[in-house]
Amino acid sequence: MNSYKEFHNVIDSLSDGVLFIDNKKTFLINNKFKIIFNVVDEDPIKIMKLLKSYELTTILNTNVKLEKEISVGDKKIIVESYNIRKSDEVSFTFSMFKEVIDIEETKSEIEELKQGLRSMKDILDNAYQGIVLVNEEGKIIKWNYEKLFGIKEEDVLGKPVEEVIENTRLHIVLKTGNKELYDIQRIQGHDMIASRTPIIKDGKIIGAVGTVLFKDVKEVKDLATKLKILENTVNIYKNELGKMYCANYSIDDIITQNPKMIELKNMALKAATSSSTILIEGESGTGKEFFAHAIHYASNRKNLPFIRINCAAIPHELLESELFGYENGAFTGAKKEGKIGKLELANGGTVLLDEISSMPFSMQAKLLRVLEEREFERIGGHTAIKIDIRFIACTNENLEKLVKKGLFRQDLYYRLNVVEIKIPPLRERLDDLELLCEDILNKQLESSLTSKNVTDKAILAMKFYDWPGNVRELRNVLERAANIASGSFVTMQNLPEFISNKIILEEQTSDNKKLKDKIAEAEIEAILAAIKTTNGSRTEAAKLLGIHRTALYKKLMGYGIDIKNIV
Secondary structure (H helix, E strand, O other): OHHHHHHHHHHHOOOOEEEEEEOOOOEEEOHHHHHHHOOOOOOHHHHHHHHHHOOOHHHHOOOOOEEEEEEEOOEEEEEEEEEEEOOOOOEEEEEEEEEEOOHHHHHHHHHHHHHHHHHHHHHHHHHOOEEEEEEOOOEEEEEOOHHHHOOOHHHOOOOEHHHHOOOOOHHHHHHHOOOEEEEEEEEOOEEEEEEEEEEEEOOEEEEEEEEEEEOOHHHHHHHHHHHHHHHHHHHHHHHHHHHHOOOOOOHHHOOOOOHHHHHHHHHHHHHHOOOOOEEEEOOOOOOHHHHHHHHHHHOOOOOOOEEEEEOOOOOHHHHHHHHHEEOOOOOOOOOOOOEEOHHHHOOOOEEEEEOHHHOOHHHHHHHHHHHHHOEEOOEOOOOOEEOOOEEEEEEOOOHHHHHHOOOOOHHHHHHHOOEEEEOOOHHHOHHHHHHHHHHHHHHHHOOOOOOOEEOHHHHHHHHOOOOOOHHHHHHHHHHHHHHHOOOOEEOHHHOOHHHHHHHHHHHHHHHHHHHHHHHHHHHHHHHHHHHHHOOOOHHHHHHHHOOOHHHHHHHHHHHOOOHHHOO
């Protein structure tokens, strides 16, 4: 038994499957055999069934040598069976099961490896002006200095590096184990920029590599000059970009004395100091864009781009390319050179997403990813572009209601609504009306020689108007009125009829109310006198008043007159 146990240990160490059978039909199998056929023990009955299923029962005949290929699952197995006869009474069958690797697949892998090695050689040949590799003894084992020095590789292989390269320190780096980067080395009358790096494995120096990046210091100076010119050019473009995409308004341009608006201005200034996303809500014309400009202008990003994107004005099919840009050939009709997107253009600055409620649902998911990951890919691109942008979103719709209707993504709404600024409509801040009129007319004075003011009557008329277009509508109305006003005052007559008529109707309504009050007082007085005269008889009082009894009853109820309290 001990000999079988030792033999079992031997066959378990083999990489091929093994089936051993003696003439007493004792079966021995190794671990690899178990793995190939998914068996767990040496049960003779199970092994016999296994051999039958693969038509391998001839292995049991010790007089037959077998060579056969079988398929086990998706594996190809070569079976080779050998007979060993020790004596007439003792014989063995030793069968090997070799797993065949797909030759075509192997060829493909080898070809890929060769291609990779060729690419690596191209990289090494072109990455530096020259490269040399030495072993732990300082002898050259790889040489790529032929173009630089005019010395062929076969002439220097195996030679000590210090005998071949002038003023080298590679043999010293082998001893110290310290890198020497971008050192000036005099070779063949030229001051070259060289680097030397030890190669360490398992804590032991096994070689070193030396590279020449510039064959003359003059090349470095030329490169530095080119970089300086490039830097200056980039700065010029940055300045031009800053002029094109800058904030046009500051917080002082928001004219108000309304307590709510003053509170919002203070909130905007506080929000400007952070990079949090801001959602500005308000009706059309309330000045949402003024707040967005003012926030950027008050932030530490004010010298960087302020990019405005109107989600409603850009066609839905073009919005993605407008935001993210695209690579060369990304889609039919794309520019050959590709295009930089607004997000990339705004990097470091602020992006205003105006009319955010109009953004297509599919784009909302992509915007959410940008807000969370702070990166994106161009259309047709595969490289993630990191960005640092403050996002401000504006809308004249109630996003919360749109979320409930399923028209706007809830997760995007929460991501946008970090700081919320809700601007009240003009009709709710009429105390600002005079200030706004003064400011608008003063700004118009810059293009006109005549100073104009608004009369009190015109201000009063404007206060009776609802201003559905808010401050924007007020600006348009005053501009028209100032142009048609003949003197230095904008009067009620210079205002559009839909505004001036408001105060006339209000005055008429007020006068009508006064007349009705007087009529009611006269009727009550007459009714009371008639009832007293007739001692409380409604019928007689009605005749006295010249009206029907039913009409008298209605008037008594309408005026709340109780006869009991009169008689």
